[in-house]
Amino acid sequence: MDDNRQLAVITQQTAEITKSVASIKTDITNAATDNNKSLQACLSAGDLLLSRSSEMNDELDAEIASFIKKAKATAKAMKDRRSTVTQVFDLVKKGFTTMENFLDAKSEESIIYKLQKKRDEYAAFKLEQQRKAEEERQRLARIEAAKTQLREDVITVCNQIVNEKTSEALDRLSEKFRLMTLDNAEQIKKEISEYPTEIKIASFLADRKPSFSPEIPAEEARNIMNAAYKEVNESLTKSYADSVASTKQDLLDTFDSKVSELQEQKRLEDERRKAEEEAKKAADEKAKAEAEARAKAAEEERKKREEELKAAEAQAEKERLEKAEAERKQREEEDRIRKAQSQTQTLFDQAPAIAAPVKAKVSHHIEIDDPTGFLAIIQMWWTHEGSKMSLEDLNKKLGFMVKTCEKVKNKEDITVIDPAVRYVEDIVAK
Structure with missing residues (x-):
């Protein structure tokens, strides 16, 4: 159905193009000839009026106005003749483009678009496959890797x-x-x-089975674990038996020497205890003799201290x-001094009165010996005055500090870090 419609459109467009091409040469020739005649006549009349325009008058002005009106009409007529020819070109162009559109890869109606769509669908199908x-x-490789990992685990x-x-066995034997x-x-x-x-490895393995991928069927996983266990069971069981048997034999070989060592230790211990x-007996006897000597010495020391104490008491009494x-x-001397002072005070009371003390106001000023002192000055100023000022007054008083911080930011990109300080961009076009 589409093929018949396309064929009819193509036939119609071919007929219209052929018809238009047959008449276009004559139309172009006639339009060009007529426009040339009209243009030559118009330009000649215009040049004549322009040559007379050096001396303008009412009559000439009216002639020029009439000419301009006729020239515009002539231009319109020339355009109409040209439009008749260009319309034919547009029809021819439309006919060609209509036929070309049937092979436009971007047009959904073209055979190329439809065939390309089939290719795209097939390519998508192949990519999906x-x-x-x-x-x-990847799934099969993953499963194989999981199987290998399960065996190794x-x-x-x-x-x-x-x-x-x-x-554990060797530690128990050694212990x-x-x-x-x-x-x-x-x-x-x-x-x-x-x-x-x-050793029964299987009995311990039952409680320590490794986990495995859910992509491995449970029955297959059991078979893999059983196969791996059987693969190493004999060698590992023998390794355990050899290690334990070897340690047992080494301990039994040294059993007699260990007993002899214990016997020697017991003999030495008995001798040490007897010694x-x-x-201890000798020390006790010595201690007793020393205690008796110390008691005798203490008694003599006591008597000596009593005699010294009596002498000290006599000296203390003296x-x-x-x-x-x-x-x-001393008390007699102090009484004498007090009497003398009393007499002196009486004489003082009789003396003329001393002038009243001078009245004066004392204030302080600050001298700073090191630049760091200004930090303490600023801190005290802020505590007693600055913290009580409004934001506007602070801006007036400390604006020079803000300007300094702005210069540091703009030149060195160093900012003041504080929640109350906010930097705002000033954008000036150059």
Whole structure:
């Protein structure tokens, strides 16, 4: 249906173009000839009037006005003739463009647009297929990596279990051997000899199964874990048994020497204890003798202190009497001085009155010895006066400081950091 409509449009446009082209040559020739004649006649008449315009008068002015009116009419007629020809060109152009539009890749009606749309849809389909294939490839690779990781995790956990249990077993054996005494030596030897060398890794693995990706089916995950466990179980079990058996044998090989060492330690301890008892006895006897000597010395010291005390008391009594005598003489001297002062005061009261004290006002001024002193001055000024002033008065008094801060900002881009200080841009066109 579309093909028939397009064919009819193309046929019609071809016929119109052919018809227009057939008549356009004659129309162009006639229009150009007529316009040329009209233009020549108009220009000749205009040049004649222009040559006479050096001496203007009413009659000539009327002729020029009439000419201008006719010239405008002539220009319109020339334009109409030209429009007839250009309209044909427009029709021809429209015919060509109408046909060209059927092959315009941007027009939804063109065959190229429709075919390109099919190609685009097919390309989108292929890209979607490729995207799905890539996603599937990545999914499968992810699953394989997760399977590999699960196997490695199981092997790692098995190794950790054996390392931990081996360390625990060796520590227990060493601790038993360390705590061995002569009393429990045979019991310790039996416990070391009978200490088990078997380990059931699976029983510990059941509580420490590693997590795995949800993309791995549960049954497959179990198979992977079982396979990984079986892969290392024999070697790890043997490793545990060898380590424990080797440590047991080393401890049993040194058992007799350990017993001999304990026996020697006991002998040395008995000797040390006996020596300590003898030393204690000797020390007690020495201490008793020293205590008796100290008691005798203390008694002699007591008697000596009593004699010294009596002598000191006698000397103190003598000094007390001498001090009392001295205080008596001092009081007599003070009485004499007071009497003399009383007489002097009487004479003073009789003397002429002294002039009244001078009345004067005392004020202070500040001298600053270092520039840093101005910081303290500014702080006191702010506390006692500045903080009570209005914003307008502060701007009048401290405006020079604000100007300095503005210069620092504009030259060095250093700003005052304070919630109450706000910088506003001043924009001046250059």
